Amino acid sequence: MRTTDVIGFCRRAVSGYPLRSGLMLLAMAIGVASVVLLSTLGEGTRRYVANQFSSLGTHLLIVLPGRSETTGGPPPMMGQTPRDLTVQDAMALARSTAVRRVAPIVVGSAPVSVGSRQREITILGSTAELLPIRHLTMAQGRFIPTGEVSRAEAVCVLGYQARKELFGNRSPLGRFVRIGERRFRVIGTLTQKGQSLGTDTSDMAIIPVASATALFNTESLFRILVQARNRDAVSRAKRNVQEIIRDRHDGEDDVTVITQDALLATFDRILKTLTLAVAGIAAISLAVAGILIMNVMLVAISQRTAEIGLLKAVGATHIQVLILFLVESTLLSLLGTAAGLLLSAVGLLVLQQLFPGFPMAVPWWSPAAAAATAVATGTLFGILPARRAARLDPVTALAEK
Amino acid sequence: MICLDNVSRVFQVGGESVHALDRVNLVVEKGNYLSIMGPSGSGKSTLLNILGLLDRPDEGTYCIDGRDTTALADDQQATIRRYKIGFIFQFFHLVPRLTAADNVGLPLVLAGVDPKERRHRVNEAMDRFGLSSRAGHRPDQLSGGQRQRVAIARAVIMNPTVILADEPTGNLDRTSGDEIIQAIESIREQGMTVIIVTHDPNIGSRAVRAIRMVDGRIVSDSQGQA
Numbered sequence: 034m035r036t037t038d039v040i041g042f043c044r045r046a047v048s049g050y051p052l053r054s055g056l057m058l059l060a061m062a063i064g065v066a067s068v069v070l071l072s073t074l075g076e077g078t079r080r081y082v083a084n085q086f087s088s089l090g091t092h093l094l095i096v097l098p099g100r101s102e103t104t105g106g107p108p109p110m111m112g113q114t115p116r117d118l119t120v121q122d123a124m125a126l127a128r129s130t131a132v133r134r135v136a137p138i139v140v141g142s143a144p145v146s147v148g149s150r151q152r153e154i155t156i157l158g159s160t161a162e163l164l165p166i167r168h169l170t171m172a173q174g175r176f177i178p179t180g181e182v183s184r185a186e187a188v189c190v191l192g193y194q195a196r197k198e199l200f201g202n203r204s205p206l207g208r209f210v211r212i213g214e215r216r217f218r219v220i221g222t223l224t225q226k227g228q229s230l231g232t233d234t235s236d237m238a239i240i241p242v243a244s245a246t247a248l249f250n251t252e253s254l255f256r257i258l259v260q261a262r263n264r265d266a267v268s269r270a271k272r273n274v275q276e277i278i279r280d281r282h283d284g285e286d287d288v289t290v291i292t293q294d295a296l297l298a299t300f301d302r303i304l305k306t307l308t309l310a311v312a313g314i315a316a317i318s319l320a321v322a323g324i325l326i327m328n329v330m331l332v333a334i335s336q337r338t339a340e341i342g343l344l345k346a347v348g349a350t351h352i353q354v355l356i357l358f359l360v361e362s363t364l365l366s367l368l369g370t371a372a373g374l375l376l377s378a379v380g381l382l383v384l385q386q387l388f389p390g391f392p393m394a395v396p397w398w399s400p401a402a403a404a405a406t407a408v409a410t411g412t413l414f415g416i417l418p419a420r421r422a423a424r425l426d427p428v429t430a431l432a433e434k
Numbered sequence: 435m436i437c438l439d440n441v442s443r444v445f446q447v448g449g450e451s452v453h454a455l456d457r458v459n460l461v462v463e464k465g466n467y468l469s470i471m472g473p474s475g476s477g478k479s480t481l482l483n484i485l486g487l488l489d490r491p492d493e494g495t496y497c498i499d500g501r502d503t504t505a506l507a508d509d510q511q512a513t514i515r516r517y518k519i520g521f522i523f524q525f526f527h528l529v530p531r532l533t534a535a536d537n538v539g540l541p542l543v544l545a546g547v548d549p550k551e552r553r554h555r556v557n558e559a560m561d562r563f564g565l566s567s568r569a570g571h572r573p574d575q576l577s578g579g580q581r582q583r584v585a586i587a588r589a590v591i592m593n594p595t596v597i598l599a600d601e602p603t604g605n606l607d608r609t610s611g612d613e614i615i616q617a618i619e620s621i622r623e624q625g626m627t628v629i630i631v632t633h634d635p636n637i638g639s640r641a642v643r644a645i646r647m648v649d650g651r652i653v654s655d656s657q658g659q660a
Contacts, residue, residue: 034543034544034545034546035543035546035549037549038543038546038549042543045531045532046531048531049530049531050531339525339527340527340529342527343523343527343529344540344544345488345512345515346486346488346515346521346527347515347516347521347540347541347544347588348512348513348515348516348517348541348544348545348592349512349516349544350508350509350512350513351508351509351512352509353544427488427489428483428488428489431488431523431527
């Protein structure tokens with residue numbers, strides 16, 4: 034029997050029973066589409082998190098006051114508070130050759146007013162280095178001036194949201210805002226930038242770090258952002274940071290240094306695993322679709338018993354009947370896969386319309402894996418019915434009406 | 435030539451053995467026209483199934499064109515069915531989703547005949563049985579007589595040596611039945627052996643040779659008038 038004839042015969046068998054074939058295609062299509070869409074969402078989440086991390090800055094190290102101990106041991110007899118991180122600590126870090134930029138950060142909240150308008154806004158005290166480290170971009174004016182860190186200049190830079198709420202559509206440049214009890218001149222505004230891991234740069238005002246320590250009357254830093262010279266320098270920078278702080282803090286390891294890359298890698302691993310897990314769960318629906326194919330093929334065989342008898346009477350061999358039914362179930366699963374890929378394309382379009390900001394990405398392996406699983410299950414579950422068809426006794430098959 | 439030697443076929447029905455065929459001996463020469471008659475359960479259908487290699491005898495041997503088929507494997511038997519035997523059934527057994535022409539061409543498809551030659555042979559057969567205008571119709575768009583003519587065309591398309599017809603007019607009215615008998619008889623002109631199982635004494639008596647069966651045995655074997 035010719036291959037084209039086999040396919041032609043099976044094609045007509047598929048199209049000859051539209052309801053049955055349609056339902057089966059639907060089941061297969063939903064299975065395939067769910068694998069593709071779920072893995073796409075997983076991959077999208079991974080990218081979203083990665084983007085969020087890189088919007089935080091590249092080759093970034095975060096120095097936090099206090100040591101997060103992971104080893105056990107008895108609790109200290111006397112309450113020990115970790116030594117504060119100071120602006121001097123931060124400036125000392127710049128000595129390391131592995132470190133490119135350092136930005137000390139003081140965070141607080143204060144009422145900010147312009148005329149009669151008043152808002153409670155996050156105040157971030159830092160230096161000029163913050164701009165490149167955090168990849169911030171200016172909308173208007175300039176950022177905090179470089180120069181002597183200890184100079185408490187009364188200038189501020191407003192985030193997008195803060196500017197809008199305090200000044201509306203007027204230009205804030207050169208105007209004064211009252212932060213707490215002090216007056217600050219607005220020298221620049223930031224562009225609108227999304228939320229990045231909890232800190233919204235949009236709804237804040239940035240002032241020189243010395244002004245912030247004076248405003249909040251504290252010497253201690255919230256954290257220090259350190260940018261390593263390059264990717265390879267990250268681990269050396271981490272070691273240097275720890276050594277420098279230990280030197281300055283009388284030999285105490287009382288800071289925690291988080292490298293952004295390590296954090297990112299961990300998240301990356303978790304989310305990749307999650308994507309695979311979700312795709313695996315979706316693949317179970319393909320197995321269910323495969324069982325459905327088996328069921329439908331068994332029904333088809335009992336409906337077409339007389340036809341199988343006839344095929345045998347006109348000289349079809351055991352293997353020919355087997356092939357005809359196997360190809361039919363494979364054809365169904367192929368069509369179901371095609372329909373599923375189409376369905377997932379439509380689903381992707383809809384999702385993109387619904388969540389335009391989400392970095393939707395189809396992982397390369399997912400359509401391939403979905404298609405392979407679908408066709409494999411379809412064929413595999415087609416074997417049993419096809420064997421049953423091939424084994425039918427022609428006399429009893431022909432007697433069936 | 436067909437040759438049955440001491441063929442028996444036993445079925446188990448409710449723990450009892452029923453001899454559907456009981457040591458049947460039969461020789462049919464090439465080109466003969468044979469009718470098999472007898473009451474229901476007399477074994478005529480079983481005989482036809484064994485002649486068509488759809489069933490195997492429990493005892494005895496069956497030779498077709500001098501070749502013993504009893505020991506052949508299923509697939510070898512399928513090949514003999516394909517090239518040497520044509521079936522005509524009471525219920526036509528056309529594939530409902532295929533057109534008349536595709537039904538006729540089905541044995542050629544299974545045999546892997548080239549599509550071009552296939553089309554030629556199918557057209558020829560359709561022509562011969564007056565079905566040319568119906569080639570593109572599906573079985574449910576055809577009358578009973580037309581369906582059976584499609585089945586006859588399918589039976590002869592491989593130029594077999596034997597045509598086995600099981601109550602070919604059983605499902606048809608008188609007029610179409612006569613047409614079908616004429617069509618079947620016309621096959622003989624090609625030198626094919628025709629064996630027809632029927633209840634209808636009129637049809638049975640038209641055959642060259644008429645066999646009567648009772649309880650799995652041939653009880654009479656006579657040359658008819660035709």
